[in-house]
Amino acid sequence: MTVSTDQQTVPSYAGAQAPAADQATGLLIIGASQSGVQLAISLRALGFDDHITLLGDEDHRPYQRPALSKEYLQGKVGSESLIFRTNEYWIDHNITLIKNERIDDIQRDQQHPGAGIAYGRSGATYPYRRLALTVGASPRRLEVAGGNLPGVVYLRNADDAIELKALVPEAKDVVVVGGGFIGLEAASSLHELGKNVTVLEHGPKLIGRAVGEQTSQYFLNQHRHRGLDIRLEAQIDEILADDNGDVKAVRLTNGEEVAAQIVLIGIGVVPNTQLADILGLEINNGIVVNAHALASDGNTIVAGDVANMPNPVPGSPTNERIRMESVNNAIEHAKVAAYSLMGRSEEYAGIPWFWSNQADIKLQIAGLSTGFDQTVVRDDTNRGKFSVLYYRDGQIIAADCANAPLDFMAVKQALGKGKNIDPEAAAEVSTMLKTLIA
Amino acid sequence: MSTVHFTDYEGNTTSLDANEGDSVMETAVRNGLEGIVAECGGSLSCATCHVFLDEADADKVPPMSEMEDEMLYGTTEDREDNSRLSCQLKLGADTEVHVTTPETQV
Numbered sequence: 001m002t003v004s005t006d007q008q009t010v011p012s013y014a015g016a017q018a019p020a021a022d023q024a025t026g027l028l029i030i031g032a033s034q035s036g037v038q039l040a041i042s043l044r045a046l047g048f049d050d051h052i053t054l055l056g057d058e059d060h061r062p063y064q065r066p067a068l069s070k071e072y073l074q075g076k077v078g079s080e081s082l083i084f085r086t087n088e089y090w091i092d093h094n095i096t097l098i099k100n101e102r103i104d105d106i107q108r109d110q111q112h113p114g115a116g117i118a119y120g121r122s123g124a125t126y127p128y129r130r131l132a133l134t135v136g137a138s139p140r141r142l143e144v145a146g147g148n149l150p151g152v153v154y155l156r157n158a159d160d161a162i163e164l165k166a167l168v169p170e171a172k173d174v175v176v177v178g179g180g181f182i183g184l185e186a187a188s189s190l191h192e193l194g195k196n197v198t199v200l201e202h203g204p205k206l207i208g209r210a211v212g213e214q215t216s217q218y219f220l221n222q223h224r225h226r227g228l229d230i231r232l233e234a235q236i237d238e239i240l241a242d243d244n245g246d247v248k249a250v251r252l253t254n255g256e257e258v259a260a261q262i263v264l265i266g267i268g269v270v271p272n273t274q275l276a277d278i279l280g281l282e283i284n285n286g287i288v289v290n291a292h293a294l295a296s297d298g299n300t301i302v303a304g305d306v307a308n309m310p311n312p313v314p315g316s317p318t319n320e321r322i323r324m325e326s327v328n329n330a331i332e333h334a335k336v337a338a339y340s341l342m343g344r345s346e347e348y349a350g351i352p353w354f355w356s357n358q359a360d361i362k363l364q365i366a367g368l369s370t371g372f373d374q375t376v377v378r379d380d381t382n383r384g385k386f387s388v389l390y391y392r393d394g395q396i397i398a399a400d401c402a403n404a405p406l407d408f409m410a411v412k413q414a415l416g417k418g419k420n421i422d423p424e425a426a427a428e429v430s431t432m433l434k435t436l437i438a
Numbered sequence: 439m440s441t442v443h444f445t446d447y448e449g450n451t452t453s454l455d456a457n458e459g460d461s462v463m464e465t466a467v468r469n470g471l472e473g474i475v476a477e478c479g480g481s482l483s484c485a486t487c488h489v490f491l492d493e494a495d496a497d498k499v500p501p502m503s504e505m506e507d508e509m510l511y512g513t514t515e516d517r518e519d520n521s522r523l524s525c526q527l528k529l530g531a532d533t534e535v536h537v538t539t540p541e542t543q544v
């Protein structure tokens with residue numbers, strides 16, 4: 001198996017007719033995924049009438065990522081189900097899709113603020129009047145000896161998922177490096193496919209800082225009970241190859257070797273800030289934007305996983321900044337970006353929410369738990385439901401809900417309306433949270 | 439080929455072709471039909487794909503799971519007896535169903 005990088009690419013076109021080569025598109029959106037797609041769709045809904053070009057480096061029609069570690073990996077849904085829109089939709093809405101084209105350089109037009117030319121890896125150039133960067137994030141690489149062996153894979157995009165799926169039939173043992181959402185989802189999916197799965201997490205708990213202690217512990221117990229071999233505080237020394245040069249095991253610093261024909265790395269992502277750097281935009285854990293999804297030049301639109309934004313949760317500490325990696329954020333942030341392009345100054349405000357399906361456990365998270373000073377655990381073991389409610393100064397700020405959609409919905413609703421749920425009353429599992437919103 | 443007839447809250451109907459195995463939600467979203475948001479893409483996590491299913495078509499689609507039932511208590515427009523989450527309405531071959539979309543999903 002060889003992976004070639006710098007080969008010449010040939011972009012492929014779909015959707016509406018592209019402007020003539022010397023004509024500028026009204027808006028060039030670089031990154032054709034969750035936030036880029038939403039931006040284009042929202043702009044058309046708002047009446048933006050200039051031509052839109054939605055360009056991305058993947059050789060697939062724009063698709064949704066979440067299933068890649070879940071239903072798609074398990075073989076429960078096909079690739080067709082992941083597609084955002086039919087080709088007719090793009091044609092009807094005067095949006096040109098360009099696939100398999102990577103932008104490596106951008107030059108601003110000194111005469112016309114906001115306009116410029118993007119340079120594609122294929123050699124093609126794309127003049128534009130306005131620019132949006134919805135370039136997302138890329139997997140953090142594991143820097144370890146043997147990290148590039150065949151069989152060591154990542155899971156961010158469709159090509160990664162296709163590569164992983166192709167390895168599955170031949171593999172008996174899988175090591176997943178990283179006990180975060182994607183690692184645990186993929187580990188559960190692969191376990192369901194009959195693989196012997198070990199999860200190596202270098203920290204002391206699962207799902208790091210995204211959830212509190214009780215939720216971490218719940219997932220640890222549940223996954224171990226279902227048959228995942230989970231090792232916390234595991235330090236990797238080297239990934240070892242067999243005689244053919246394929247991966248055969250992961251060696252830990254304590255000398256133990258864990259057999260694996262697939263090693264899946266899920267240790268987080270890094271925002272794609274290269275183009276922002278070329279444009280001289282402010283970067284700090286992502287591209288820095290204001291509450292209107294505008295970068296530091298006041299012109300470039302930035303949305304989704306790549307953006308570092310003021311915390312959109314109403315009542316959050318002023319000047320607090322955050323970068324989020326979720327479908328909900330990609331969608332809502334892109335909507336705000338669309339308003340900005342229409343000349344309407346809407347502030348990004350809302351209650352973030354997230355979901356993660358791991359085996360038969362559906363986790364739903366409402367709000368952001370950072371800064372909590374009190375938790376209420378609702379452990380309804382008999383009915384297989386478990387939630388943790390987070391409070392700050394007596395006010396509910398978030399909840400992690402496992403197989404407890406009613407709790408999730410109630411908390412999401414309370415947060416959206418700026419209301420509270422009394423912590424003492426909430427501790428009684430038989431009480432419906434919905435009845436406590438006040 | 440299957441067909442889904444979507445009627446919005448104002449009474450306008452759009453009919454869309456669907457493939458066997460597609461859900462009512464996928465059929466709507468892929469074609470950009472307004473009235474169904476489907477933020478989670480069919481993961482049964484968001485309840486923004488709420489529809490009212492014509493009672494005569496109730497047996498043409500899979501029955502409701504407990505999870506769907508619970509999620510339906512969180513829809514923005516209150517649930518009715520014929521409420522369903524359209525991402526759970528998988529279509530068979532040559533099926534024809536009629537749904538009405540609520541005024542709002544979020």
Ligand SMILES: Cc1cc2nc3c(=O)[nH]c(=O)nc-3n(C[C@H](O)[C@H](O)[C@H](O)COP(=O)(O)OP(=O)(O)OC[C@H]3O[C@@H](n4cnc5c(N)ncnc54)[C@H](O)[C@@H]3O)c2cc1C
Pocket residue numbers: 030031032033034035036055056057058065066067068069101102103104134135136137155156157182272275303304305306324325326327328330353354355356357
């Ligand atoms: C396996 C997996 C499972 C997930 N599950 C969930 C879930 O259950 N719930 C949830 O809320 N979120 C989930 N997420 C996260 C969610 O998918 C992301 O938050 C979302 O995709 C972010 O969208 P985005 O458009 O900002 O960025 P991305 O999706 O990263 O898209 C950016 C696009 O830009 C392209 N690009 C970058 N640079 C260039 C360039 N120079 N030229 C051309 N193209 C470029 C990239 O190739 C990519 O296609 C999951 C993610 C993954 C990978």
Ligand code: FES
Pocket residue numbers: 463476477478479480481482483484485486487523524525526
């Ligand atoms: S699409 Fe989210 S619950 Fe149906």
